[in-house]
Every structure is written in structure tokens, then in C-alpha cells.
Amino acid sequence: GEGYATIIVANGTLFHNSTVNGQLTAFALNPETGEKIWESSFGSDDGEGYGGMGAGPRSTPTYADGKLLVLSPLGKLVCLNAENGSELWSVDYRSDFSGAMGHWGYAESPLVDGNRVLISPGGARDSIVALDLATGEKIWGADIDNAGSAEYTSIVGAEIKGTKQYVKLFMNTVVGVDAETGKKIWQSEWRGATAVAATPIIENDQVFVVESPAAVVAVKQDAEAKEHYEHEERDVTHKDVGLLGIAQCFGR
Secondary structure, eight states: OBOOOOOEEETTEEEEEEEETTEEEEEEEOTTTOOEEEEEEEEEOOSOSSOOSOSSOOSOOEEETTEEEEEOTTSEEEEEETTTOOEEEEEEHHHHHOOOOOTTOOOOOOEEETTEEEEOOOSSSSSEEEEETTTOOEEEEEOOTTOOOOTTOOOEEEEETTEEEEEEEOSSOEEEEETTTOOEEEEEOOOOOSOOOSOOEEETTEEEEOSSSEEEEEEOSSSOEEEEEEEOOOTTTTOOOOHHHHHHHHOO
8 A cells, every 4th residue: 555654563453554546544454464354444545635745644543442543644533443443433634623734744643642632733723632532522622823734743742840731843833732721831933844744852841843953942831932952953854853862962
């Protein structure tokens, strides 16, 4: 099949998704033998409407509590029964939440935190949304002014300054929202360029974001966020980074 998703192994089963003969398809395989346990179509995919570069999912599936979450390039999120591939519920980032996708489609992996699924449709309304894992019902939505498109990063859960929150890097901003209510806690006006593709790293109440150039944003426990320093490294647009790399590059 076609696509950019990574294989995952959970609960003794290998899961994957790709586009096969124009159909978005999720698979469950025996990791020892490669034998197919089930396959399930979750929509059509003609490779149009999301910038080219090949058809297929850009999102690696998420497994939680016997469920598999798969996301289409155009923003259809489907929750499947991980035992047999049957559909339990679905939402659409754009029609249900007025989302704004990046040029090459949606690529995040949904974050599951307890009974909640955290997604980032993008745009100014319902920029970040918490869904009920069992039903897909909306719990809360965070409206982030000037968020811009969702781009290609995933949401990160963290405790910053003693407050549990979810951090997301959009095209125009990086933001932290309260995990319980979705209320915005802080926002930085730092913005990306070209393609925001590296998910933030959080350490010692600092958020490390990568897009040419890279920057570290120091977060306060209020609506402000101050850029701590910037590193003029131009060849990082599509690279993930690690804490060892931060220590070496920035002398922490």
C-alpha cells in the first residue's frame, strides 16, 4: 500500500494503515507469522486534495483500551475495534470542527490520555479538541486565535509549572491548554515556516520547537510565553530532535 505511517505493535498485535487500490485500509497482523488477522477500509483515497507527494495516510495509528485510532490525510478520524476492525465511531476534522489542514494533509497521531482522545484540527475554532474515547463525543474544544493550519506535529501532554496541559505547535503559534478544561494557559507568537513537522519536546518547563530556525520557548504560569533563545540551524525543517541534541547544541 501507499502512505507514510509507521507500524505499531500493541497487545501482541501488529497494526498498520495504508492506501490499497484507492481505499484507506487498516490492518492487524500476527507479528510472529505475518498472518493477517483482519483488514478494514475507512474511506476512499484518490491522492487528491492534499498537496501530492503520494497517496496514503501520513498518520501512525494510536492504540488504546482495545481501540485503534486511524486518521485519513483529509482529516477523517476513525476509531476501530482492535479485535476485529469494525468501526466504533468517527469524526471529521474539517466538517465537524472547521479544521485547517496543512498543505500535505493531516499527519498527527491522536494522543490518548485516560478516557480522552486529543486531536488538533487547526484553525481558530476548535483548534484542539478533546473527545470521549468510548463514544467520540466532544468533551471540550480550545479556540486558539491565529493558530493557522494544524501542520504535521502531534499534541504533547506535560506538566508545566505544576499544571497538567497539552502543548501543540501550529503553523502560526505554539500553545498550552489546560488538560481538564481546554482553556488556554499560554501562547507564543513564534511561528513556523514551510512545514511544521517536528513535535515539540518539553523539559524543565521549557518547550523546544523546531522549524527553521529552531527556538526554545520559556513558559510562564500565565498567558505569556517568552522566547528564551534561538538557534540559526537551517537544516532542521523535517527532523525530530532529542534532549541529547539540545544539550549539545545549546549548552544546557
